[in-house]
Amino acid sequence: RPIPAGRVTPSEAAAFGAILSVFSVMTMGVLVNWVAAALLAFTIFFYVAIYTMWLKRRTPQNIVIGGAAGAFPPMIGWAAVTGTVTLESVVLFLIIFMWTPPHFWALALRSSGDYKTAGVPMLPVVAGDKATRRQIMIYSALLVPVTLLPGFLGFAGPLYMSVTAALGAGFLWFAFSLWRKEPGAAQEKAAMRLFGYSILYLFLIFSLLLVEKIFGLGALPAGALVPGM
Secondary structure, eight states, rough: OOOOOOOOOOOHHHHHHHHHHHHHHHHHHHHHHHHHHHHHHHHHIIIIIIIIIIITOTTTTHHHHHHHHSSHHHHHHHHHHHHSOOHHHHHHHHHHHHHHHHHHHHHHHHHHHHHHHHHHHHHHHHHOOOHHHHHHHHHHHHHHHHHHHHTTTTTTOHHHHHHHHHHHHHHHHHHHHHHHHTTTHHHHHHEEEHHHHHHHHHHHHHHHHHHHTTTTTTTTTTTTTTOOO
């Protein structure tokens, strides 16, 4: 935002971003391990080059594919603690990856006019509100079982499973309520309710994993989620 406002030039922003990126990767490599540093470097590259420069203004699937950039932090945290990338860390990645589309498309329904003006082909702009509500419902239905995988794989306990199942039911209810709405004030209200709930939902899911680890109820490596939180 400082760039369009004229407070920072594009070249200054690029230089500042490059310096921060290089030093953050080098710091993690030297002080933690190079597996985590390599994942961090790839995450920065993916967000800048794949999502921002390539996908964002070219396809309505920008959030689906580009959402991977926001899903890497738990894998980085896991690698920082264990030095490896395992199936457990991939599952944590998948939770955020599947959560991103319904979370962001709910907000996009409210801001579709702004995206259209800016020339960003978000799903509501390209496919319309009805198709967006349907995709939100589909991704929500796929998200809930993915959030239960930590329990099935043995690195989350009964507390996580029971509370996450209840939270998932709530997520599906908000998504279903939005799916039934027509464009207008009711749709916008339902979309923002889902958006707000989705933030709390993800926070609570990862907090449950931490709580179980603290009290010895799960098998999560100590500190694995810190970069993601």
